[in-house]
Amino acid sequence: MSEEQREAVELGEDKPDKEIDDAEIDLDFAEVKRTPRDFLNVLVSTLAILTICICIVVLVVTVNLQKDVAAIKEEIGHLAQTSSVYAPIASEEDDESALSDVENIHGDKVDASEAADIVEGEELENVIWDKDTDGSLGIRRVYLTFDDGPSSNTDKILDILDEYGVKATFFVVGKDGYYSEQYKRIAEEGHTLAMHSYSHVYKDIYQSVDAYAQDLSKLHDYLYELTGVDCNIVRFPGGSSNTISDIDMREFAAYLDEQGMVYFDWNVSSGDAARGYVSAQQIENNVLDNVNKYNNAVVLFHDAGNKDTTVEALPHIIETILESENTVILPISADTVPVQHLH
Numbered sequence: 001m002s003e004e005q006r007e008a009v010e011l012g013e014d015k016p017d018k019e020i021d022d023a024e025i026d027l028d029f030a031e032v033k034r035t036p037r038d039f040l041n042v043l044v045s046t047l048a049i050l051t052i053c054i055c056i057v058v059l060v061v062t063v064n065l066q067k068d069v070a071a072i073k074e075e076i077g078h079l080a081q082t083s084s085v086y087a088p089i090a091s092e093e094d095d096e097s098a099l100s101d102v103e104n105i106h107g108d109k110v111d112a113s114e115a116a117d118i119v120e121g122e123e124l125e126n127v128i129w130d131k132d133t134d135g136s137l138g139i140r141r142v143y144l145t146f147d148d149g150p151s152s153n154t155d156k157i158l159d160i161l162d163e164y165g166v167k168a169t170f171f172v173v174g175k176d177g178y179y180s181e182q183y184k185r186i187a188e189e190g191h192t193l194a195m196h197s198y199s200h201v202y203k204d205i206y207q208s209v210d211a212y213a214q215d216l217s218k219l220h221d222y223l224y225e226l227t228g229v230d231c232n233i234v235r236f237p238g239g240s241s242n243t244i245s246d247i248d249m250r251e252f253a254a255y256l257d258e259q260g261m262v263y264f265d266w267n268v269s270s271g272d273a274a275r276g277y278v279s280a281q282q283i284e285n286n287v288l289d290n291v292n293k294y295n296n297a298v299v300l301f302h303d304a305g306n307k308d309t310t311v312e313a314l315p316h317i318i319e320t321i322l323e324s325e326n327t328v329i330l331p332i333s334a335d336t337v338p339v340q341h342l343h
């Protein structure tokens with residue numbers, strides 16, 4: 001053993017040192033290999049704990065919120081029962097929702113009493129008139145009449161009438177500033193421009209004969225200025241047999257008589273005024289099943305923006321009537337035998 005080797009043995013720096021170094025290198029290597037897995041384990045554990053914590057917090061918040069909502073509901077229920085302020089609001093909302101689908105001829109929402117009148121008016125329009133003799137033997141006359149226009153459908157109706165070369169009668173209302181061309185077109189194309197009502201608001205026009213007269217004269221003057229037609233043919237909103245007016249309808253009829261005006265009801269209803277959807281087929285059946293019962297058939301339709309099925313039904317109705325024997329379609333005139341519900 002050399003001097004150097006002896007020294008090394010004494011200092012314990014030979015083989016043992018090398019073994020320690022190897023062991024340390026192994027340990028270091030093992031640590032380097034284990035670190036990502038450890039980190040992943042820690043991360044998963046942390047996430048799991050975090051998730052549990054979040055779940056607990058959410059659960060606690062939800063339970064508390066439910067308690068709060070229940071308490072608020074109870075409070076509102078209590079207030080609604082005891083407070084006189086809440087009760088009318090609640091009942092007003094009920095009324096509105098019950099009548100929410102009732103619109104006037106302009107498509108606007110109306111108040112409860114007018115809505116009730118409109119519903120009653122619609123029902124009256126489906127009453128079938130039973131008078132079937134009028135002495136006009138031989139030729140059957142059919143009068144197509146359109147109430148409540150003009151509207152966004154007027155041009156379509158006029159185009160169809162033009163296509164078949166037939167003339168009809170339009171009982172118009174006052175829509176000042178709108179549909180000027182359609183009022184004029186009705187008159188210019190040889191149809192009868194007739195009066196329904198300027199406002200068509202039942203509770204206003206049937207308040208008194210004076211109120212009715214004012215409304216009608218407003219419409220008369222409006223139509224005269226716009227078209228030059230001096231209208232004298234009238235249809236009462238709801239018909240002459242309406243039960244909306246508290247005043248006897250004979251008083252209104254007598255007023256028209258004084259004015260040299262004549263009113264017309266109908267004996268065939270197309271049923272197109274019914275609320276909700278009425279199919280073109282139904283409208284066609286309502287007209288064609290009844291039109292042959294009368295020598296003078298006055299058929300009620302509506303000219304309104306939401307009555308597309310009326311327009312849809314019209315061509316086949318006209319075709320079928322024109323194909324019937326000894327039957328003509330005419331516009332109402334001063335010579336037409338009046339079809340009136342009042343006797």
Ligand SMILES: [Zn+2]
Nearest residue numbers: 147148237238
């Ligand atoms: Zn009407």
